[in-house]
Amino acid sequence: MAAFLGGAALAGESTGTVTGSVPLPDRVSTRIAVEKYSGSISGKVGTPQPGVAGVWLERPGLAAPASPPRFSLTQKDYQFGRSLLVVPRGTRVAFPNEDDDYHNVYSLSKGGRFDLGRYMRGAAPPPDMLFDRPGLIRLRCEIHEHMRAVILVVESPYYTVTDASGAFRLAKIPPGQYSLHAQADEKDHRIVTVTVSAGRTTTASFPASPARASIR
Amino acid sequence: MNHLSLALLIGVGLVSAARTSAQGLGAWSSTDGFYRLEMMPSVQTTFWAGDSPHPALVDAPDDVFLAPRLQLETSAALGSHLFLHANARWDRGFDTGNEPDGEVRVDELFARWRFFEDERLSLQVGKFPTVFGAWVAQHDFFDDPFLLPPLAYSQVIGIQSRDATAMTPQAMADRADGSAPAFANLSKQNWSSIIWGPSYASGLALSGSTSRWDYAFEVKNAALSSHSDAWSPQGEVFSRPTVSARAGFRPNAAWAFGLSGSHGNYLNEAVHDLDQTTLGLDSRWAHHHWMISGEVIATRFETASAGHLDALAWHLQARYKLAPGLWLAARGGQLLCNSSNGPAGTPVRWSPDVWRVELALGWHLSPNILLKLDYSLTRTNGTFPAGEHLLGLGFGWRL
Structure with missing residues (x-):
């Protein structure tokens, strides 16, 4: 359940960083890209982009x-x-x-x-x-x-997208306590609470299941 | 496989795909993505109300008729070159109403080998829709703005594909003057349409697309006009094949033109070798929320003693999206037939001229739920009785 593991202090900085990893859904999210009947595809169909999750911070008053x-x-x-x-x-x-x-x-x-x-x-x-x-x-x-x-x-003004492995990094975050959201689809929305400290990197981890959880 | 087993298979597929949908899209994939399998169940139910005998291929015995359909489409891909597709359905007849107690069919079952990484050339074998014309590519419930196919694909004409004695000059004259029952009052299963719906006959096809051109060639076991009973690969499947081809040109994304041709035996009797020859021209223009398309299809049926029976059908249709998920469509068309040689050499109307106008409204409540309302007015000339008004309310759900 823990989401805050702390990090090393960086002297002189007034903002912090949040990093972590989001468990991505283990599911097939794209359809077979072959048309049943001809007429709508004339070129080569590219490989679909890998599934990722969106990550962002919220707190009262933040817009x-x-x-x-x-x-x-x-x-x-x-x-x-x-x-x-x-x-x-x-x-x-x-x-x-x-x-x-x-x-x-x-x-x-x-x-x-x-x-x-x-x-x-x-x-x-x-x-x-x-x-x-x-x-x-x-x-x-x-x-x-x-x-x-x-x-x-x-x-929120603080948002990013994970890479294909689920890793993310949010930088230049003002210190304070936030709700850290990660969402891949309607059924997979995870929330943890994190505290950002100036000059430090906060490492957050999400629970294995999408159920709401809070830490610290 | 008997009907019960197939119905059970469809049922299990529907349930398992619906359960899987809670986790994904009814799709499975190997870790490296080489093997992929998708099951897409859908429900397509239409409530019909109108004058009997109903126009088009609606063969319902009553003025009002409920036509439910359960469909399970299964697609599989092995790598990027081999693609398999099957479409199993339970409904009250391929032609609405001709199996009131319900039946299970496999309407599509084919394997496709794509020679290159793009769509330049593919070989397809199995049971699949014809490459002829433009409507077939959008005949799926969720792609077609209307509930009825255009006239060329759905209007029964005075061609008997199972009994040559019905195609004699005397038989045609009797039907034309009312001394014999007009074909519209008989089961539609005994008669033909210029093209019978999407014509899921069996055979093989070579097809491809480039940025400007589409091309396809197929050899199948039944003529375009053949009834669905002739589509399965049974008996002498290729003793008298039908060959069809289509070439399409797209000068840009907005415009598309197509030219189709088909030739093959239409009479399912070993003693006759009578051919149907068909030519088609289609065009489409689309931009933003508009899509306008049309087709002209001319066909000729050889007969043993009544000369050449010619028919020409055209339609023009437009669809406009009023709002996200909401569209309005209209279509008008005609079917014109020549006269055959009568018993005394006098011309006889072997099939009536028909015109039809349709209005349709479609509403996507979600990408997976579609409601369609379709009204059609069909006018049939001459002494051939036929219903005029038909209203359809369709509901579609897919995974």
Whole structure:
């Protein structure tokens, strides 16, 4: 259950770092990328991006930045460029198409229903969407059933995505106590409590099961 | 495998896939991803209400009819070159209503070998939809905006594929003047459509795609017009095969054009060698929330004594997405038939001209749940009685 293991102090620094590892779901998250009938895929289908989890910090009074950066999630080789993207609330995400065929990104997730329609490579500016409600948004392509991705919209300026092994690192975090969230999908949301100290690296670990847990 | 065993297999598959869905997508994969297996169960149920005899391939005995369908699609991939697919269904007949007590079928079962890492060339063997035309590629419940196939794929015409005596000039004249029952009042199983639905006949196909071109060639055991009973690989499967081909061109992502052709024996009698020859032209334009497409299909049936029976069908359809998950679609089309040689050499209408307009509304409650409402008005010329109004409410769920 412990999530805080502490770390070495770094003299003179006013922020801390949180590192750790998230147990990633052991499941197949993509479909076989072969079309049953011809007509919608004309090129080579790329390898789907590995499953990862989003990680972010929350605490009372902490909000997403007023001017969040712009994000881009490409579609190339009939795959989304990332399997999961974490963005702060209020972010506008562009969806450029880099294939010769149409793509049609859409989501029917609660709090994030949208449909960009069909657009081709080079559409300028690329279609985009504003994500202004925290939550998990499942993305699909209407034309290519196997294409899947997730956008996690978070109420926090401190967020990142794990690597394929589940490892993550959040740097330049002001000292204090936070809820550290890790989420891979709707059914796998883990939360632990961590304390960040100036000049120190906090190593957090999540419980093996997605059930809520708190430490310290 | 008898029906009970297959039904049990579908049931077990549905339950296990639904249980697996709690952990994933009904999908399994080896650690290195070389072996992959997916089971996708779905439910597609349509409530039909309209005039009897119903238009299209709806063969329900009553004005209102519930047509449930349980479907289990299984796909497997071994590496990046070998792909297997099966589609088992339980429903009240491939043509709605012709098996009121229900039946289990395997409508698709094929293996595909992809020669390259991309889609340039594949060889496919088994039982699968025809490569002819454009509608077949979107005939799945979740892809087709409508509940009925277009006229060319669903409207019964005066071609008998099982009994040559029904194709004599006298028999056609009797049906045309009402002295014999019109075919629309008989079981639709005895008659043909230009293309019978997606035509899941058995055979092999070579197909491929590049960034601009699609191409496919198939050899199958039944003509496009053949009823579903002729699709399974039984008996003299390739004694009189049907060959079909399609070439498609996409100048850009928005536009697509296709040209299809097919030729093969349509009469399931050993003593006759009568062919159906079909040509098709299709086009599609799509942009943002619009998709507009159309097809023209012309076919010729040889007969022993009534000359050539020609039919031409066209349709034009449009779909517009009103909001995320909500779309409206409309389609109009005609089926036109020539006259055959009558008993005294006078022209006889061997099949009526038909036109149909349809309106459909679709609503995706979620990516896995779809409601469809479809109204069609079908007008049949001449002395061939047929129902005009048909309303369908469809519900689809998939894993």
